Amino acid sequence: MASQLRGNDLRQLGFPEGRAIGLALAQLQRKEFKRLSQTDQLELLKTILANPGNFLTDLAWSHVAGALLPPPSRHINLVARKEYATFGAEHIEQGAIHQMETAMKLPVTVAGALMPDAHFGYGLPIGGVLATDNAVIPYAVGVDIGCRMALSVFDLPAKYLGQRTQELRKILLDNTRFGSGRGWERGQRLDHAVLDRDEFQAVPFLKNKHAAAYEQIGTSGSGNHFVEFGLVDITDPTNDLGLPPGQYVGVLSHSGSRGLGASVAQHYTGLAKDVCKLPAEAAHLAWLGLDTEAGQEYWAAMTLAGDYASACHEQIHRRLAKALGEKPLAKVENHHNFAWKERLADGREVITHRKGATPAGLGVLGIIPGSMTAPGFIVRGRGVTASLSSASHGAGRLMSRTRAKAEIGEADVRRHLAAHGIELIGGGLDEAPMAYKDIRTVMASQQELVDVLGSFTPKIVRMDGA
Structure with missing residues (x-):
């Protein structure tokens, strides 16, 4: 094993x-590099130092490469603010x-x-829609x-x-898995074509992500992710x-790309910050040009993560059906x-x-959920230009997670759920219905953006937690 290199060794290298x-x-200090001889370590560092640009998309060395590149001649300055449309401004926090x-x-x-459900996030606010010129912003896409x-x-x-509440509760317990890092037990995992995608080998950063993706496919995360049985009411013929107008039983799920998407977001945000130097207030909005290798790699990884999220839902619904x-x-x-990519x-x-x-393009269908004691709505987009053919993705938070945990009591939540006839498995105080805006107020603020075709009212809800 090599003796440990020190800072002076690297300074002498240049x-x-x-x-x-x-x-x-x-x-x-990583295992695969620690076993190299000191000579080999120095040779590797010399190669990176000579051509850091060649390592910007390397799984292990991208951040070192970014730090080695000469800083831009000046920081990227912000410009005059462009106009944008706000829907339901009176319900949106100043942050x-x-x-x-x-x-x-x-x-x-x-x-x-x-959008009217907007609230504070990292970089772009949650509920924000942003169109850019040949640039993708990892934190404007989001972590999940x-x-x-x-x-x-x-x-x-x-x-x-x-009539079947306890049976449906057991079906949810047996056929869903929740929580950060949680996957299906060996022998219960299902295959999917998304796991055979070339990106797992073609994109350097994804090469060691396949095993966890296989383990976690068909599962849900923590936070506001859920799977629930409820009442579907179709009102628009x-x-x-x-479907004829009437009432049906439905399964509604909300979750994303699990650890795969989170790791992609974190890696490429770090890379973007290394090459796109913005003022502190805009630092989380660092972008990657789509005409760069890093930008193309992020786009490929983002697309894979999106398809993986869809595969997770497909398996959840297949198991429950x-x-x-x-x-x-x-x-x-x-x-x-x-x-x-749109026009x-x-x-x-x-x-x-x-x-x-x-997405609320002309004729595009979607679901906008409320809270676990409020209905969600099945909608059809109207393709409104001012909203960039978009609508809200839910009710939006009224309280931060920290504030909800501090101000809402468990007994209050239990009474509230009982009053609405909700059977809850898991969940935390940060996801209490009272922590969310009134979905009907949000929907009233975007009547011009979507047509309502029906509703979904939750009845038996599963989330992360005991």
Whole structure:
């Protein structure tokens, strides 16, 4: 085993003073590099130092490479704020508005919109929609890449929910898994074509992500992710679902790309910050150009993570349908925390980021959930230009998680759930219904953006937690 290199060794090699030395020494402590001889370690560092640009997308050395590259001749300055549309402004906290104003000052920004469920996030506010010129912003996509809603509608009567509560509760316990890092037990995992995708080998960063993706496929995360049985009420006879108006039993799920998406977001955000130096207030909005190798790699990894999130929902619904012994009559699925290549009304191609915002193009179907004691709504987009063909992705938080835990009591939550006839498995005080905005108020603020086709009322809800 090599004796440990020190900072002076790297300085003698030509490493500049600064964070590159510390990052490089930390990497050398990883098992695969620690076993190299000191000579081989120095040769590797010499190669990186000579051509750091060649290592910007290397799984192990991208941050060292970014720190070695010469800083831009100046920091990237913000520009005059571009105009954007806000829906339900009276219901949006000032912090989210400030974040949106900052995003509209980026030199790559073309257009934007803020949805009525908006609240403070990292970089772009949750509920923010941002169109950029040939640039993708990892934190404007979000950490949980491709997070989505999926609804299956079954030909079962509404009374089924009340008559089979305990049976349905057991079905949820047996056929879903929740929590950070949680996966299916060996022997219970299901295969899926997404696990055979070339990106797991073609994108260097993804090469060691396959095993965890296989373990976690078909599972849900923590936080506000859920799987629930509830009542579907179709009210619009022209609903595009092929369903007569009436009541049905439904399964609604909300979750994303698990550890795969989170690791992609963190890695490429760090890389973007290394090469895109913005003022402190905009630092989380660092971007990658789509004409760069790093930008293309992020786009490929983001696309894979989105497809993986969809595969997770597909398996959740497949397991539950099998347990019910029923085939769904109809399905609706939509995602957020993603970036799309789209064209504006004037024909310009842009990258549209929807962080916690639902695609609402003309005729596009989606689901906008409320809270566990409030209905969600099945909607059809109206393709409104001012909103960049977007709508809210839910009710939006009224309280931060910290505030909810401090101000809401368990007894209050239990009484509230009982009053609404909700059976809850898991869940925490930070996800209490009282921590969310009134979904009906949110929907009233976006009547021009979507048409309501029906509703989904939760009855038996499973979330992370005991």
